[in-house]
Every structure is written in C-alpha cells, then in structure tokens.
Amino acid sequence: METKSDLAGPDRAAVFLMSLGEASAAEVLKHMGPKEVQRIGTAMATLANVSKTQVGEVLDDFIAVVEEQTALGMGSDEYIRSVLTTALGKDKADGVIDRILLGRNSKGLESLKWMDPRAVAEVIRLEHPQIIAIVLSYLDPDHSAAVLSFLPGRIQPDVLMRIATLDGVQPSALMELDDILERQFAGNMNVKSSSVGGVKSAANILNFMDSTNEGEIMDKVRELDESLGQKIQDLMFVFANLVDVDDRGIQSLLREVSTDSLVLALKGADDAVKDKIFRNMSKRAAEMLLDDLEAKGPVRLSEVEVAQKEILGIARRMAESGEIVLGNKGGEQML
Structure with missing residues (x-):
C-alpha cells in the first residue's frame, strides 16, 4: 500500500481531480x-x-494551500513585469514574462504546443531556418527536441545555431511567423517582441534529444563554430551533473522519481552520482536500491539513456518551478 510520501506531484493532482468528478x-x-x-x-x-x-x-493539503490564497486578481501587464522582475531578476524574468504575455495573446503559437512533434515538423520543415528557430525557441525544450529530430538532418545544426544566437525576436521575424501560422491554421495572432532563443535555449533542447542525434548535431556545430559549440556544451545539464545539486535538491528530486527509473538510470551512472543518491536516502531505502541494482542484471544502453533523460526532465521541471537549483560544470544554472 502506498503512503503519502509515495504520491508524487502528478499523482496527487490526479487523485484530487478524480475526486472532483468528471465535469x-x-x-x-x-x-x-x-x-x-x-x-x-x-x-x-x-x-x-x-x-x-x-x-x-x-x-x-489542497484546502490548506487555498486558505493561504486570495481572490485578488491583477490584470496589468506592467504589474506582472514588475513583480516577476523583482522576484527573478531582469535576465531570467524577461524570457518568462514575454512567454507568458505572448502566449496569452497568441492562439497560433499556443496551438503548436498541443500538436504532435511530427506534425509540427511537417508544418515548419519548408520554412527558413530562422523561422524554424523562432518556433522551436517558443516550444518547451523536450517538445522542441522531438520536433528537431523529425526535421531533415542537414538543417538541424543550422537551426540549433540560430536558436543559440537569437537575441530577441525582431518585429519583421514575428510578422513572418504570423504569416506562416495564418496560412497553416487560418488564424489571426496579436504578437509582440519576445525574448526567446539564446545559448541556454539551444542547450535545453539538446538535453532532451537522444545521445546519437545530440552528438551528431554538436559535432557539426563545433565544426561550424567551435566557440559557440563550447558555450552550448557548457550550459548543458547531463546526468553526471546531478552531483552538483545540493542535498536538499536531490532529496526533493528523489521523491518525484520512480524506483524503476532510478534503478535503470543508475546502471549507467558513475560512482560519484551513485554516492550522491545513496547519501540522500535513508539507510533502509539505500539498501533496497542497492539490492535492486544488483538484481537487475545487464540492460540496454538505450534503456539507461531513456531513464536518465526522464529523471533530468523531472529535475528541469522542478528547477523551473523553483523547487530545486541545478548546477553544472559551467557554474550554477538557474532555469
């Protein structure tokens, strides 16, 4: 029987919604x-x-959280910008704010988030690489990674480099993007300049790609621009970088990760990561995990990579919500 601690965030949300009834x-x-x-x-x-x-x-728990909230609504864009800038700092807040405000006014771009990655790739594959880069910068990194994998291999490095070198989106580029989405969805968007793209965006997208595609794209990027390739590499957060997450962050992450995924992921992890995980578990839980690891036997490398990507995805989601802070070899990274 599960205990309260066994229910991760999505499970708790599911229990709550199922208790409300279908409507x-x-x-x-x-x-x-x-x-x-x-x-x-x-x-x-x-x-x-x-x-x-x-x-x-x-x-x-839901009632306790709601009781701490108020019904006060603030609809001013300037109020949103002021509050988030104060809370996050200007550099981090700019991209978040523009994504919120742009997403609220843009049905066309938001509709892409609900589309299958292959379908999105089909919509944009014949467009200019700069337009593709803008679209991928707007999507969530894992979604963008899947879309990028369905695009022709010859343009993938070019698109990624354009994402990495984006410094905001000019009105002319947004007008072109508006035209594309209008043709595809017969929509009408009210868009504004947005702080999408950049080296971090490119690194985040690569983080969600499988190792083979990631390696091929990075090799080509380094061949074209060694300095840019190194900047992207420095900002990528890989499984081995979990050793740089503080103990409280690791403990929070472990509460969200299934035992099966953790066992698979650790089969391909180095000793430093394993030690970090074991140190942040109770003695009994660590012993059980060690037993599971020893009993698991050989596994495919592809299975290990999928499990590690899943855990890294959870870590990035928690970092975005402020629950943990991710660090990597390039220094502390706030996502």
Missing part, C-alpha cells in the same frame, strides 16, 4: 497546458489502490 475535473484541465494534461492524464491512467486516507490527505 469539474474537465473544467480544471481546460486551463492547463499540454504537458500538464499529459502528465496528469498518465497519472490518472496508472493510479491503483489509492486509500481513503490518501485521498483525504490530498484534499486536506
């Missing part, structure tokens, strides 16, 4: 993005043996 749950899901809907939908489909006690705990 109410559907209304809540309407206000979520595609990634959140997918995560919670998967959790709903896989949940089993949830006790009444667990449901009660989830509902109690």
Whole structure:
C-alpha cells in the first residue's frame, strides 16, 4: 500500500481531480497546458489502490494551500513585469514574462504546443531556418527536441545555431511567423517582441534529444563554430551533473522519481552520482536500491539513456518551478 510520501506531484493532482468528478475535473484541465494534461492524464491512467486516507490527505493539503490564497486578481501587464522582475531578476524574468504575455495573446503559437512533434515538423520543415528557430525557441525544450529530430538532418545544426544566437525576436521575424501560422491554421495572432532563443535555449533542447542525434548535431556545430559549440556544451545539464545539486535538491528530486527509473538510470551512472543518491536516502531505502541494482542484471544502453533523460526532465521541471537549483560544470544554472 502506498503512503503519502509515495504520491508524487502528478499523482496527487490526479487523485484530487478524480475526486472532483468528471465535469469539474474537465473544467480544471481546460486551463492547463499540454504537458500538464499529459502528465496528469498518465497519472490518472496508472493510479491503483489509492486509500481513503490518501485521498483525504490530498484534499486536506489542497484546502490548506487555498486558505493561504486570495481572490485578488491583477490584470496589468506592467504589474506582472514588475513583480516577476523583482522576484527573478531582469535576465531570467524577461524570457518568462514575454512567454507568458505572448502566449496569452497568441492562439497560433499556443496551438503548436498541443500538436504532435511530427506534425509540427511537417508544418515548419519548408520554412527558413530562422523561422524554424523562432518556433522551436517558443516550444518547451523536450517538445522542441522531438520536433528537431523529425526535421531533415542537414538543417538541424543550422537551426540549433540560430536558436543559440537569437537575441530577441525582431518585429519583421514575428510578422513572418504570423504569416506562416495564418496560412497553416487560418488564424489571426496579436504578437509582440519576445525574448526567446539564446545559448541556454539551444542547450535545453539538446538535453532532451537522444545521445546519437545530440552528438551528431554538436559535432557539426563545433565544426561550424567551435566557440559557440563550447558555450552550448557548457550550459548543458547531463546526468553526471546531478552531483552538483545540493542535498536538499536531490532529496526533493528523489521523491518525484520512480524506483524503476532510478534503478535503470543508475546502471549507467558513475560512482560519484551513485554516492550522491545513496547519501540522500535513508539507510533502509539505500539498501533496497542497492539490492535492486544488483538484481537487475545487464540492460540496454538505450534503456539507461531513456531513464536518465526522464529523471533530468523531472529535475528541469522542478528547477523551473523553483523547487530545486541545478548546477553544472559551467557554474550554477538557474532555469
């Protein structure tokens, strides 16, 4: 039987929504993005043996959080900019703010987030690489990585380099993007200049690609521009960089990761990462994990990479929400 600590964030959200009933749950899901809907939908489909006690705990937690909130609404763009800039600092806030405000006004770009990566690639594959770069910079990194993998191999390095060197989006580029989406979706967008792209964006997209594609693209980028390739590499966060996350962050991450994924991921991890994980678990949990590792036997490298990418995806999501801070060989990285 699961305990409260066994329910990760998506599982707790799934329990809460399922307790509301179909109609109410559907209304809540309407206000979520595609990634959140997918995560919670998967959790709903896989949940089993949830006790009444667990449901009660989830509902109690929800009530406690709501009681701390107010009904005050602030609709001013300038208010949003001021608050987020104060909270995050100008450099980090600019991209977040523009994505929020642009996304709110742009049905065309938002619709891409709900599309299958292959379909998005089909929509943009014949466009100029600069336009493709702008589109991929707007999407979530894992979505962009999947779209990039479906684009012709000959243009992938060029697109990634354009993402890395984007310094905001000029009005003329946005007008061109507007025309593309209008042709594809017969939509009408009200867009504004947005701080998308940059070396971090390129690194984040590569982080979500499989190792083979990632290596091929990076080799080509270094061949074309060695300095830019090194900058991208320095900002990439890989599984080995988990040793740079503080202990509290590792503990928070482990609460969100399934045992099966952790076992697979650690089969291909170096000793430093394993030690970091074991040190942040209870003695009993560490012993059980070690037993599972020894009993697992040989596994395919591809399985290990998938598990590590899954855990890194959870880590990036938690970093974006401020739950943990990721660090890498290039120094501390705030995502």
